[in-house]
Amino acid sequence: MLSDDDKRLIVKEAANRLENPLRRRLLKNGLSFGALVMLTGCLLDDHQSVEDMLSRIDRMNDRFQAALFNPKDLAPEYSEDMITRPFPFNAYYSPSQIRPVPENYFLKLGGLVDGPKQITLAELYAMPQYSQTTRLVCVEGWSAIGKWNGVRLRDFLAQVGGDMTAKYVGFNCFDGYSTSIDMPTALHDQTFLTLEFDDQKLAPEYGAPLRLRMPTKLGFKNAKYIAEIYVTNTYPGGYWEDKGYNWFAGL
Ligand SMILES: Nc1nc2c(c(=O)[nH]1)N[C@H]1C(S)=C(S)[C@@H](COP(=O)(O)O)O[C@H]1N2
Numbered sequence: 001m002l003s004d005d006d007k008r009l010i011v012k013e014a015a016n017r018l019e020n021p022l023r024r025r026l027l028k029n030g031l032s033f034g035a036l037v038m039l040t041g042c043l044l045d046d047h048q049s050v051e052d053m054l055s056r057i058d059r060m061n062d063r064f065q066a067a068l069f070n071p072k073d074l075a076p077e078y079s080e081d082m083i084t085r086p087f088p089f090n091a092y093y094s095p096s097q098i099r100p101v102p103e104n105y106f107l108k109l110g111g112l113v114d115g116p117k118q119i120t121l122a123e124l125y126a127m128p129q130y131s132q133t134t135r136l137v138c139v140e141g142w143s144a145i146g147k148w149n150g151v152r153l154r155d156f157l158a159q160v161g162g163d164m165t166a167k168y169v170g171f172n173c174f175d176g177y178s179t180s181i182d183m184p185t186a187l188h189d190q191t192f193l194t195l196e197f198d199d200q201k202l203a204p205e206y207g208a209p210l211r212l213r214m215p216t217k218l219g220f221k222n223a224k225y226i227a228e229i230y231v232t233n234t235y236p237g238g239y240w241e242d243k244g245y246n247w248f249a250g251l
């Protein structure tokens, strides 16, 4: 049997895991032990069921954010005189550890894709090009405005025969990094595979030769040095997501 103290601790931990906007919604009405049991369908009578409940809360955060995401809402665009120079570099390692990607670069394709299994940079440049001047927001507490040019991921998926009814698009990177996004975000107007930063070919620190850029998601979802893109219905996770960062990571 759980003591009242145990129950209080469990509710507290659950509340900590909740992220806005779900957090605001649930805490407004007071989050009780009974409400948690009902909400997650977990009995909360042993250690394992508490763990299950907490991971269900993580998925609930994602679902709630996904439900609120309006694929037609555009993130703000800025004028070019507002671009942050120099633009910050960030990765899970220091700048001295940046390694150039292979010279004979090509992008691999995997999963639910009908068309080619690989794509060259020339083929990417041949697709319709768009530009965005938007703010990149890092969870570590900084943000910066930059200009990125490239192709819409939506156009790209159409061209390579990606299954746009699938749930996820995953990204594997040359530096061992990985991330994944929901299909509605993949199809959003401002979700780009970018080839240029500040009207120049992407520099090594900013993800050369190809990076994902989405102003509707936190910085860590914006994969640099993309080696492979795959389409899947199996939850792919990612480098930070597997360490407990919120997967949806919407802005
Ligand atoms: N391949 C790869 N992509 C990555 C990262 C990384 O470590 N490796 N870091 C992410 C994080 S946490 C942020 S904030 C942005 C930073 O992009 P920037 O270096 O262009 O500012 O890249 C994201 N994409």
Ligand SMILES: [Mo]
Pocket (backbone or CB within 6 Å): 090, 137, 138, 139, 140, 219, 220
């Ligand atoms: Mo970040």
